[in-house]
Amino acid sequence: MFALGGVLAMLIRAQLASPHSAFMGPEVYNQVFTMHGTVMMFLFAIPFFEAMTVYLLPGMLGTRDMAYPRLSAYGFWCYLIGAATMVVALVLGLAPADGWFMYPPLTSTEYSPGINADVWLLAITFIEVSAIAAAVEVVVTVLRYRAAGMSLSRMPIFAWYILVVAVMILTAFPPMILGSVLLETERALDWPFFQVDKGGDALLWQHLFWLFGHPEVYIIFLPAAGMIATILPVMARTTLLGYGWVVGAAVSLAVLSFGLWVHHMFTTGIPHMGLAFFSAASTLVAVPTAVQIFAWIGTLWKGRPELHLPMLWILGFFATFVIGGLTGVMLAVVPFNWQVHDTHFVVAHLHYVLIGGYVFPMVAAVYYFLPIITGRTRFFKLGEVAFWLVVPGFHVTFLAVHLVGLLGMRRRIWTYAPEDGWAIINLVASVGGFVTAIGFALIVVDIAVNAAVASRGRRNPWGAGTLEWATAIPSPSYNVASIPEVRGRYPLHDDPEIAVRIARGEGYLSWPTRKRRETLVVGTSRAEPLQVAVLPGNDGLPFVMAVATAVVFLAPLWDAYRTAGVALLVVIALALRWAWSNGSTRDEGPLDAGRGTSLPSAWEVPDPPGWWGSLFLLLADATMFGSLLFGYAFLWTVAPAWPPASYVAPGLLDVLLALVGAAALAAGPRLAARALLASRGPWIGLLVALAGAGALTAAAASIWAARPDPTSHAYDATLWLLGGFVALHTTLAAIILAYVCFRVAAGYASSVRIGETRIAQLWCDFAGSTGLVALAAAWLPGVFA
Amino acid sequence: MRDVLRLSVPLALWLAGFSGVYALQGLTCSRHWPEDLPARPALLVGWALAVLLQAVLLWLISRDPSPSRFVQGTSLALAAVSLLAAAWTSMPVALTSTCL
Ligand code: HEM
Ligand SMILES: [Cu+2]
Numbered sequence: 001m002f003a004l005g006g007v008l009a010m011l012i013r014a015q016l017a018s019p020h021s022a023f024m025g026p027e028v029y030n031q032v033f034t035m036h037g038t039v040m041m042f043l044f045a046i047p048f049f050e051a052m053t054v055y056l057l058p059g060m061l062g063t064r065d066m067a068y069p070r071l072s073a074y075g076f077w078c079y080l081i082g083a084a085t086m087v088v089a090l091v092l093g094l095a096p097a098d099g100w101f102m103y104p105p106l107t108s109t110e111y112s113p114g115i116n117a118d119v120w121l122l123a124i125t126f127i128e129v130s131a132i133a134a135a136v137e138v139v140v141t142v143l144r145y146r147a148a149g150m151s152l153s154r155m156p157i158f159a160w161y162i163l164v165v166a167v168m169i170l171t172a173f174p175p176m177i178l179g180s181v182l183l184e185t186e187r188a189l190d191w192p193f194f195q196v197d198k199g200g201d202a203l204l205w206q207h208l209f210w211l212f213g214h215p216e217v218y219i220i221f222l223p224a225a226g227m228i229a230t231i232l233p234v235m236a237r238t239t240l241l242g243y244g245w246v247v248g249a250a251v252s253l254a255v256l257s258f259g260l261w262v263h264h265m266f267t268t269g270i271p272h273m274g275l276a277f278f279s280a281a282s283t284l285v286a287v288p289t290a291v292q293i294f295a296w297i298g299t300l301w302k303g304r305p306e307l308h309l310p311m312l313w314i315l316g317f318f319a320t321f322v323i324g325g326l327t328g329v330m331l332a333v334v335p336f337n338w339q340v341h342d343t344h345f346v347v348a349h350l351h352y353v354l355i356g357g358y359v360f361p362m363v364a365a366v367y368y369f370l371p372i373i374t375g376r377t378r379f380f381k382l383g384e385v386a387f388w389l390v391v392p393g394f395h396v397t398f399l400a401v402h403l404v405g406l407l408g409m410r411r412r413i414w415t416y417a418p419e420d421g422w423a424i425i426n427l428v429a430s431v432g433g434f435v436t437a438i439g440f441a442l443i444v445v446d447i448a449v450n451a452a453v454a455s456r457g458r459r460n461p462w463g464a465g466t467l468e469w470a471t472a473i474p475s476p477s478y479n480v481a482s483i484p485e486v487r488g489r490y491p492l493h494d495d496p497e498i499a500v501r502i503a504r505g506e507g508y509l510s511w512p513t514r515k516r517r518e519t520l521v522v523g524t525s526r527a528e529p530l531q532v533a534v535l536p537g538n539d540g541l542p543f544v545m546a547v548a549t550a551v552v553f554l555a556p557l558w559d560a561y562r563t564a565g566v567a568l569l570v571v572i573a574l575a576l577r578w579a580w581s582n583g584s585t586r587d588e589g590p591l592d593a594g595r596g597t598s599l600p601s602a603w604e605v606p607d608p609p610g611w612w613g614s615l616f617l618l619l620a621d622a623t624m625f626g627s628l629l630f631g632y633a634f635l636w637t638v639a640p641a642w643p644p645a646s647y648v649a650p651g652l653l654d655v656l657l658a659l660v661g662a663a664a665l666a667a668g669p670r671l672a673a674r675a676l677l678a679s680r681g682p683w684i685g686l687l688v689a690l691a692g693a694g695a696l697t698a699a700a701a702s703i704w705a706a707r708p709d710p711t712s713h714a715y716d717a718t719l720w721l722l723g724g725f726v727a728l729h730t731t732l733a734a735i736i737l738a739y740v741c742f743r744v745a746a747g748y749a750s751s752v753r754i755g756e757t758r759i760a761q762l763w764c765d766f767a768g769s770t771g772l773v774a775l776a777a778a779w780l781p782g783v784f785a
Numbered sequence: 786m787r788d789v790l791r792l793s794v795p796l797a798l799w800l801a802g803f804s805g806v807y808a809l810q811g812l813t814c815s816r817h818w819p820e821d822l823p824a825r826p827a828l829l830v831g832w833a834l835a836v837l838l839q840a841v842l843l844w845l846i847s848r849d850p851s852p853s854r855f856v857q858g859t860s861l862a863l864a865a866v867s868l869l870a871a872a873w874t875s876m877p878v879a880l881t882s883t884c885l
Contacts, residue, residue: 153855248862255796276877525788637815
């Protein structure tokens with residue numbers, strides 16, 4: 001994908017190299033730059049660090065695999081199918097052409113007929129599913145699947161960074177997924193969320209997109225920062241200076257970055273005070289960034305650095321990223337922004353931070369971790385040549401792009417006239433760009449050659465201190481033969497023999513006596529061993545389910561809504577089949593976990609891994625709900641064509657249904673769990689909850705009945721969506737409850753095996769509480785009007 | 786899990802406060818805001834509340850320390866950052882024009 005994005009970049013530079021270029025016409029050029037941005041951001045940057053994480057994280061944490069291996073597989077297939085769809089669209093000339101941020105009204109049916117925009121909205125949302133899946137899995141893995149004794153203060157620094165990033169994905173992607181849903185329903189069903197004359201507002205898209213978009217740039221930067229914080233101390237033959245400060249900086253950056261989104265909208269006519277809030281917040285993020293940079297410089301100072309290839313790339317990062325950060329602060333100053341917004345200056349800024357801050361560190365990471373992947377020591381030195389092509393080439397290109405931006409060249413124009421005076425600078429930029437591209441190609445060659453023929457290397461070639469280097473290289477698929485007990489941040493330094501001990505089976509869960517794949521679940525802060533989790537075996541289900549999910553998302557491109565509906569049913573059936581294969585029909589009691597401990601199976605605890613996964617998935621869901629309320633409130637306050645002709649007012653019966661329904665949803669699962677604990681049948685509780693789901697759905701349906709036409713005004717469309725959100729979640733709760741009924745009947749529950757009932761409780765609580773809030777939001781304006 | 790909350794709640798509530806003040810500002814400039822109600826005092830109160838909330842959190846965290854020294858140190862630092870952020874990022878309510 002990086003290669004594809006790169007080829008597109010070269011096409012752009014070829015087109016802009018000379019004035020009045022006849023290489024591409026505007027239609028093709030629009031598709032090319034849109035796909036370049038989309039591919040780099042969504043198909044390369046995010047999936048690439050996710051892939052590195054899934055591969056490396058379990059080793060760093062000293063565990064056997066990610067928490068949900070089948071979910072990893074499902075995410076991978078979703079990504080692959082989604083990405084392939086985008087590529088096919090590009091080849092067929094059906095690719096999106098409205099810029100990577102897809103602003104309406106340009107992306108509305110009026111100005112973008114044809115399916116190009118729909119390809120973006122549907123395929124990217126589909127790919128987002130895999131990002132969310134990976135994020136849930138990373139959070140649960142870092143919090144619960146670590147080596148014994150690896151308390152929060154002993155976690156490898158990368159684990160901290162990626163934990164922060166995963167939580168950001170769970171809270172940043174939902175606004176954009178919601179935005180895509182709104183825009184797609186507008187395009188497909190004519191629900192007027194962004195049409196000003198019908199009570200919509202195009203600015204709503206910009207808010208939702210940048211609520212995602214700014215955190216997104218940190219979602220991309222922070223994993224790379226985590227790699228630097230991992231690699232730099234090893235290259236300097238020391239340990240990271242100010243570990244606690246770096247963790248603090250990463251956490252603050254993550255949260256602060258959610259308060260910057262309007263700095264992408266400085267020129268939209270928002271009142272000055274609003275702009276000033278975001279300008280202030282944008283300057284503030286320079287502080288934690290500086291803390292990190294100084295911690296790294298201090299680490300170099302304290303150690304004895306060696307200039308291996310990964311170190312070289314990290315130096316390239318420093319030289320580039322600092323400039324990009326500074327142009328970012330310049331852009332955050334409102335008057336300057338008004339001058340250069342939508343010029344090539346912005347293009348230069350974003351490439352300095354994205355390439356300098358992400359690509360360079362990730363190249364360092366690839367070279368650093370190459371021994372784990374290939375088991376070989378690098379021999380041919382093409383990588384150094386490549387470095388000296390890429391970094392200078394990059395600076396030539398994008399320094400020139402800064403300048404041409406200051407000279408007034410707007411971004412996204414397909415050509416320019418010789419009188420504009422931009423010709424020579426653009427030619428320089430293009431030449432630099434081609435040099436950079438040749439350098440990147442050399443890196444690929446270098447890695448391929450060394451992976452194929454370099455000599456076998458020894459374990460832990462860099463002398464690192466973290467657990468991913470404790471295995472033989474290339475690392476085996478189960479990572480560790482037994483799960484170690486660690487006493488410090490750098491276990492390999494604390495105990496040089498630890499690798500041998502792990503291999504000899506001196507840790508936890510060394511012998512597969514129970515003939516299944518097991519791993520250890522620990523407490524979130526102190527990492528004391530708590531449970532024995534069983535990992536699933538190899539399974540084709542994730543692939544089949546990804547294909548079915550693809551049909552759900554992509555069939556609407558051909559208006560094949562019935563096919564999509566059928567596929568959705570298939571997805572649900574497969575998901576239930578998937579869940580069914582977990583669990584056991586008898587109580588095993590405490591299991592021997594090695595080292596003289598015995599622990600319960602994760603199937604016999606109140607908070608099994610599935611409970612934790614549901615909790616964090618619901619965090620994403622809650623953000624989605626919050627974004628929906630935000631959109632509603634936004635239209636209510638600022639959209640010009642409001643208030644609508646009338647507001648909906650609730651009947652007494654509807655309010656009663658909602659209250660009773662939510663109460664039953666809350667009470668039912670608790671009754672059921674209590675009954676199970678007392679070894680009684682849980683049926684009453686489950687039935688109460690099911691009835692509650694029905695009542696709440698009826699209350700939501702009353703809104704649709706009261707306002708039958710969602711196309712008439714954005715208010716009606718919003719009501720439909722609120723009702724839809726409630727009904728979707730009550731339906732999900734009902735499906736889960738029905739599933740639990742079948743599980744109980746089949747013997748999968750007992751007084752210790754109550755985990756599934758508790759998971760149902762989470763989903764019912766969520767459906768009930770969001771249902772009440774959603775209906776209150778729908779009814780309140782009518783009550784007061 | 787308590788440790789995770791110690792580390793994350795102050796910053797999360799900074800975001801809530803920041804968004805709240807921004808929303809209030811949007812409201813004061815909309816047709817829903819009563820003509821005769823001055824906007825700036827309301828905004829100043831919003832700012833003060835956001836800062837006060839952070840001060841309370843900082844106090845709570847220092848009073849009920851985590852058993853882990855690392856978590857305690859880091860959560861105090863993050864609570865202090867949130868307090869400063871609340872004071873700094875909503876400062877425009879005192880400085881700029883409201884609805885221009
Ligand atoms: C890792 C760090 C960063 C990355 C990856 C990044 C990425 C980006 C991207 C992709 C855009 C362009 C969006 C578009 O219009 O297509 C952008 C624009 C912008 N960035 Fe950054 N950025 C980073 C750091 C910063 C920092 C630290 C600041 C300020 C403190 C900043 C301020 C801005 C502003 C104000 C714009 C909007 C300019 C305009 O459209 O007028 N950025 N950045
Ligand atoms: Cu930004």
